[in-house]
Amino acid sequence: MTWGLAGAFAAAFAYGIATVMQAIGARRAERATGPDARLLLRLMSSTPYVIGLLLDGVGFALSLAALRSQPLFTVQAIVASSLAVTAILTVIVLGARLTRLEWGALALVTAGLTLLGLSASDQPPAHVSLGGRFALFGVVIASALVVAVAARARDGSSSDVWALGCLAGLMYGAGGIGARVLAHPRSIDRLLLDPALWAMLVAGVLGLMLYAMALQRGSVTVATAAVVVTETLVPAAIGITLLGDRPAHGRTGLAAAGFAVTVTGSLLLARHGEAPT
Numbered sequence: 001m002t003w004g005l006a007g008a009f010a011a012a013f014a015y016g017i018a019t020v021m022q023a024i025g026a027r028r029a030e031r032a033t034g035p036d037a038r039l040l041l042r043l044m045s046s047t048p049y050v051i052g053l054l055l056d057g058v059g060f061a062l063s064l065a066a067l068r069s070q071p072l073f074t075v076q077a078i079v080a081s082s083l084a085v086t087a088i089l090t091v092i093v094l095g096a097r098l099t100r101l102e103w104g105a106l107a108l109v110t111a112g113l114t115l116l117g118l119s120a121s122d123q124p125p126a127h128v129s130l131g132g133r134f135a136l137f138g139v140v141i142a143s144a145l146v147v148a149v150a151a152r153a154r155d156g157s158s159s160d161v162w163a164l165g166c167l168a169g170l171m172y173g174a175g176g177i178g179a180r181v182l183a184h185p186r187s188i189d190r191l192l193l194d195p196a197l198w199a200m201l202v203a204g205v206l207g208l209m210l211y212a213m214a215l216q217r218g219s220v221t222v223a224t225a226a227v228v229v230t231e232t233l234v235p236a237a238i239g240i241t242l243l244g245d246r247p248a249h250g251r252t253g254l255a256a257a258g259f260a261v262t263v264t265g266s267l268l269l270a271r272h273g274e275a276p277t
Contacts, residue, residue, distance in 0.1 A: 004069030005120050007062045008078040009113075014059035016085020018052040019274070020093055025049025060204070064179040069122045071245030072180055073236035073255070076173065077116060077262045080228050083269040084109040090272060101268060108265030115258025121248035128181040128243070130195070136181070137195040140174050140203045143167065147206055161218030164210050165226025171207035172227065173235040175200045180243060215274055224273025228266050232259075 025046035044050060059082070066075045084106050090096035098106075128136075147167060178200035184190035191197055214223035236259065239245035247255035 002069065002120065002122050004066045004122060005074070005078075005117060007066035008070060008075045011059040011062035011066060011075075012078050012080075012082040013085055014055045014062060015079065015082035016089065018055035018059060019082070019086045019272070020089040021048045021052030021055065023090075023094065023274075025052060063176070064200075067176055067179040068125050068182075070120060071123055071247070072176055072239030072243070073232075073245060073259050074116055074120050074247075076176055076232045076235050077259050077266075078113060080232050080266040081109050081113055081262055083224070083228070083266050083272050086272045087269050105265040105268035108261050108268070112258045112260070112262030112265055115254050116262060117258075119247040119251040119255035119258055123245065126181050126239075126243035126245075128183075128196075130183075133178075133181060133183070133194065133196040133199070136174065136178060137199040137202075140171070140199045140206070143171060143174075144202065144206060147210060161214050161222045162226045164214035164217065165223040166230045168207045168210035168214060168223075169227040169230025169232075170234060171203040171210060172231040173238075174203040175207065176231070176235050177238060177243075178203065180239065220274045221271040224270040225267050227273070228263065228270060232263050232266075 025048040059079075063075060063079050066078075087096075087098060087102060087106065091098060178196040182191070182196050183194055211223065211227060214226070236245075246252075
C-alpha cells in the first residue's frame, strides 16, 4: 500500500470516528428546545465534541495529502466509506442497530475498497494552467451566489434537502479538485497566491454550511446521499476527463467496479451521515 492510499484510508477512519465523537458530545449537552446560539458554546465545552472537530481537521488534511499522489476517483470513494466506519462505531459505542441491508452495505464497502486498493497506483499531481485554477475559483464563487438563493428556500421538502446536499457535495468535490491541481504546495509564498488554494478554502466553508443547512431542513439520509453522489461522481468524472487520472495499467475494470461498489454501499449507509443524537 502506498502512502497516498494509506492517507486516504486514514482520512476515512478519522471522519467516521469524528461523527460519533460529535454525537456523543451532543448527547451530553443540554438539549435545546429551539434555535439556541448558546448550544455551540456548550458543545465546545464537551471534550468528545472537540475531539470530533479535531478529527475532522485531521481527516481533511489527510485527504488533501492523499490527493497529491492518488487520483480523485480513488480518494473520493474511500473518503465516502467513512459512513461505514460511523455505522460500525454507532453499534459498538452508541448501541445502535443495523438492518440486514446495512450489514450487506458494509460488505459492499469492504469489497469495493479492496478492489480500489488493488487498482491504485501513485500518480503525480495534475498540471493545470493559472487560468484553469482561476476558473475553478470562479466556479466556487459563482456557487456562493447560488447558495445565497438556496438559503432562502425553507420548505423542507425532499427536493430542497437534495438540492442543498448536492451543492454541499459539489463544494467538497471542488475542494478535492483544488488539492489535486495545487501548483506549488511546498512554497509558502506561491501557495498563498494560488487560486486553487482559495478555491479549496471557500469551497470547504461553503460545503460545511450547506450540509448543515440540509441536515437542519430534512432527512439525514436524503442529505447525505446527495453529498455522497456529487462529491464522488463529479470529481471522478473531471479527474478522468480533464486531469488525466488513471488506475494502474490493466486494472481499469477493477477500479470501475471498486468505485461503483464502494459508492453504492456508502449510499445504503447514508442515514449515518449524522450519528444519532
